Amino acid sequence: MEIDPFIFRLSIFILSIFIGYYVVWSVTPSLHTPLMSVTNAISSVIIVGAIIAALANQSEKIFETANIFGYLAIVLAAVNIFGGFLVTQRMLAMYKKKKKDKK
Amino acid sequence: MISANLLAVFYLISGVLFILALRGLSSPETSRQGNLYGIIGMALAIGVTIISAANFSTGFIYLIVFLLLGGSIGAFIAFKIPMTAMPELVAGFHSLVGLAAVFVAISAFLNPAVFNLGFPGNIKISSLIEMSLGAAIGAITFTGSIIAFLKLRGIMSGSPITFTGQHYLNLALGLILISLIFYLCKTQVDTWFWFIIAISFLVGVLLIIPIGGADMPVVISMLNSYSGWAAAGIGFTLENTALIITGALVGSSGAILSYIMCKGMNRSFFNVILGGWGATDQTSLNKSKDNKPVKNGNADDAAFLMKNASSVIIVPGYGMAVAQAQHALREMVDALKKNGVKVTYAIHPVAGRMPGHMNVLLAEANVAYDEVFELEEINNDFANCDVVYVIGANDVTNPAAKTDPKSPIYGMPILDVEKSKSVLFVKRSLSPGYAGIDNELFYRDNTLMLFADAKKMTEDILKNLD
Numbered sequence: 001m002e003i004d005p006f007i008f009r010l011s012i013f014i015l016s017i018f019i020g021y022y023v024v025w026s027v028t029p030s031l032h033t034p035l036m037s038v039t040n041a042i043s044s045v046i047i048v049g050a051i052i053a054a055l056a057n058q059s060e061k062i063f064e065t066a067n068i069f070g071y072l073a074i075v076l077a078a079v080n081i082f083g084g085f086l087v088t089q090r091m092l093a094m095y096k097k098k099k100k101d102k103k
Numbered sequence: 104m105i106s107a108n109l110l111a112v113f114y115l116i117s118g119v120l121f122i123l124a125l126r127g128l129s130s131p132e133t134s135r136q137g138n139l140y141g142i143i144g145m146a147l148a149i150g151v152t153i154i155s156a157a158n159f160s161t162g163f164i165y166l167i168v169f170l171l172l173g174g175s176i177g178a179f180i181a182f183k184i185p186m187t188a189m190p191e192l193v194a195g196f197h198s199l200v201g202l203a204a205v206f207v208a209i210s211a212f213l214n215p216a217v218f219n220l221g222f223p224g225n226i227k228i229s230s231l232i233e234m235s236l237g238a239a240i241g242a243i244t245f246t247g248s249i250i251a252f253l254k255l256r257g258i259m260s261g262s263p264i265t266f267t268g269q270h271y272l273n274l275a276l277g278l279i280l281i282s283l284i285f286y287l288c289k290t291q292v293d294t295w296f297w298f299i300i301a302i303s304f305l306v307g308v309l310l311i312i313p314i315g316g317a318d319m320p321v322v323i324s325m326l327n328s329y330s331g332w333a334a335a336g337i338g339f340t341l342e343n344t345a346l347i348i349t350g351a352l353v354g355s356s357g358a359i360l361s362y363i364m365c366k367g368m369n370r371s372f373f374n375v376i377l378g379g380w381g382a383t384d385q386t387s388l389n390k391s392k393d394n395k396p397v398k399n400g401n402a403d404d405a406a407f408l409m410k411n412a413s414s415v416i417i418v419p420g421y422g423m424a425v426a427q428a429q430h431a432l433r434e435m436v437d438a439l440k441k442n443g444v445k446v447t448y449a450i451h452p453v454a455g456r457m458p459g460h461m462n463v464l465l466a467e468a469n470v471a472y473d474e475v476f477e478l479e480e481i482n483n484d485f486a487n488c489d490v491v492y493v494i495g496a497n498d499v500t501n502p503a504a505k506t507d508p509k510s511p512i513y514g515m516p517i518l519d520v521e522k523s524k525s526v527l528f529v530k531r532s533l534s535p536g537y538a539g540i541d542n543e544l545f546y547r548d549n550t551l552m553l554f555a556d557a558k559k560m561t562e563d564i565l566k567n568l569d
Contacts, residue, residue, distance in 0.1 A: 006229060009339055009347055016351030019122055024356040027128040029452065029477050030466075032360060032459030033189055034138075035128050036327055039353040040196045042121045042141055043334045046203050048114075048152040049218075049341045053210035054166055055156040056217035066214035067162070071169050073206035076199045078173025079180070084196060085142050086181035091189075091463055092138060095131035098471035 034091045041084025047077035105155045111344055113151040118348030120144030125352060131472055148345050186467040187424045190323060190456040191255035197326045198248035201307075204241030204333040205300060208234045211340055212296055218341055228288050230340055235284045235296065237336030239303040244329040246307030251322050254311075255456060261316025269313060276306050314375065317421070317498075319456045320364040321375045328357025360458050367452030367478075369504075369515040397533065400551035402563035405492075405527050408551070410568060412489035414445040416481065418518055419461045420454045422495020422530070426557035429468040432494060435561050436470070438568040447484070448475040449518050451499035478516060488523040495529065495557050501542045510540055525549045529560045 027035050053070030105113070120140045127137015153166070184192050211234050215221050220230040253259035280302055287295035314322050335350025337343075365372050409415055417436065423429060436446045448470065454461045465475055485491065493500055500520040503510040520526055521544055528550060544550055553560050 005342070006339075009342065009344070012344060013335060013339070013347050013351050016118075016348045017355045020125070020352040020355035021359065023122060023125045023352070024359045027125065028130060029363075030450075030459060030462035030472055030475060031128045031131065031134060032363075033193075033457060033463045034134065034459070035125070035356065036193050036323065036360070036458065037189075037196070038124060038128070038138060038141055039327060039356050040193060040200060040330065042124060042145065042349050043200050043330050043353045044203065045117065045121070045145060045148050045345050045349050046200065046207055046334050046337055048148050048343060048345065049207040049211070049337055050203065051149070051152045051166060052156060052217060052341070053207060053214065054169075055153075055162050056214055064214065066210040066217075069206040069210040069213070071165060073203040073210070074166065074169045075173040075176075076203040076206070078170045079177040080173075080196050080199050080203070081145055081177065082174040083177030083181045083192075085138060085145070086178055087184065087189075087192065088138050088141075089135070090181060091186070091466070092131070092134045094186075094463070094466040094469075095134070095472050096466070096469065097131075098473050 031092075031095075034088050037084050037088045037091065041081055041088060044077040044080035044084065047074060047081065050074045050077055105151060110151055110155050113147060114343055114345035115348075117144035117148040117345045120147070121345075121349050121352060125356065144345075185427075186463055187427055189463060190319060190460060191252050193457060194248045194252040194255055194323055194326065197323075197330050198245050198252065200330040201241045201244030201246075201248060201326075201333060204330075204337050205238050205245060207337050208238035208241065208340070209300075211337075212238075212293070220340065223293075224291050226291065231288050231291075232284060233336055233339040235287060235299050237333050237340055238296075238300050239280060239284075240329055240336055241333035242300050242303035243307040243310065244326055244333055246304045247311045247322075247329070248307075248326050250308055250311040251319065251326060254316060255319060261319075263315040264312040269309070273306065273309055276302055276309070280306070310376070316456070317453075318368075318375050320453050320458055320460075321361050321368075321372070323457045324357050324360035324364055325376070326357070328354050328361060331355070331357055364453055364458060367516065369512070395546045397545055398548070398551050400527070400553055402553070402555075402560060403567050404551060405553055405560075406564045406567035408525060408527065409439055409444065409490050409492065409564070410442050412444055414447075414484075414488050415439060415490045415492060416485065416488050416523070417446065417448045418491060418493045418496050418500060418520060419448065419450065419465070420494065420496025420499065421456060421460075422497075422557050424455055424460065424464055424495070426495065426559075428494060428556075428558035428561050429464040429470075431558050431561040431565065433465075433468040433470050435565045435568065438565055442568070446474070447481065449478070449481045449485075450475060451478055451496065451518055452516075454496060454499060478518060482519050485519040486522040489525065491520045491523045491526045493520060493526060493528045494561065497530070497542055498540070500544060501540065503540060503543060512540065520544065521547070525551065527551050527553055529553045529555065529557050531556060 050073035124137045124141030127133045215226045221227045283299045331353025338346025450461045504512045504515040504517045
């Protein structure tokens, strides 16, 4: 009997939830806003699905309906990827430690 | 061309890089490197996907054009957005992830062969379930985030919109969604699929409209979580490890943040989601409207008090963000420090409109993060503190949360502001906070009310400090 590949993916999924659980609890509360913007950026990795959808069946027609939805998804995800990572970068650059001033 | 196995390995590597990106956020020092890992992971995922598609024809050019189009819009927003607008930005971004998930699900449904899911009219049942779930959660995330965005932006009123039978309607729509997915799998008729998406759009709106403005930290965290689950659903459909890992990470991250926010308000998740706060105890609300004496002060008094204090704690809240007072506040603190006053900041978990909102604003104003403390870290210090400067916060300092079991905020962890020697409250008026309850702190002998715009008052105090 072979194991359904779905079970493997489910295992990855469940284990990732646990990783996420422990990793996120270790995030310092002062960085919760950057946490939200960076999770938003990485969830846009959904763009890989959009790219596959957009580039499918190119030989006959360039813009099949399925392709159009792929391209639209690329635009949306790209806004998020660039916007999300850059705004996170901008925020994180602001977090500074106290300068050692003489007392 | 890359073999399917090699591709999967690359996706796994990006997944790991994303984990490292979140791990980096455990401290500000490592966070910037973490963000870099995230960017590398994303570039890797996109790069190998394009190479594996091995299609460098016209479609490829369009792909680059659309990628750059979206990318430049995103970059433009990221550089232009003021830090005070961060909550609505994040809400807006969530809506995009949700809609992207819907679009990817639609193209997978229309052209399943590309993703090895079968053929139109004969798609694998498991894939159908996965893509309908991905599309449904994505659609809910989309419209829900739009509503959250409109509320945060002030385009839509922040007050809860409720009507009778609301919860039953939501329940009914939920059941309809489940049965539609069932029929879709049974009949493969595409009408059901469009219905699933349409109803999910509606559910997204209905879920968020009953939730009030100050509960937005929970809503944003929750939508963050949804966008993750939507990505994971699509990840299962596309059999893509990077998406599954990321979806799980983001989903659990948002869920944890929602939990932390609910705990900060001592409310259950369902209590927040089902909406409407402050509608509970109307009697105690009206009673407190009597004319109790309030000590009214001006900038001069406040400057005098703080200059002669040995330690001052600043308690910022949403009002500081609204007034954009963070820079003025930091200048005032600098002046105090020059006078030898020890100044620290105390931040309540639900201060502001999203998790960590106040921390970002203070960081923007060049406040060192090691002067900013969370509730548990600083709460014992209030007793030894001379002056507390409350700027734009209210409910999170209300002692009724500890003393009055009838109060709607009873049990909520609060900053023990009342233990300090004197309290300065910068507020525009005596109006109650979001919870609709009066704050007895206003009427205490050692409280001085400063009725003014937060920024204006802080600047005036600064002038009086010199």
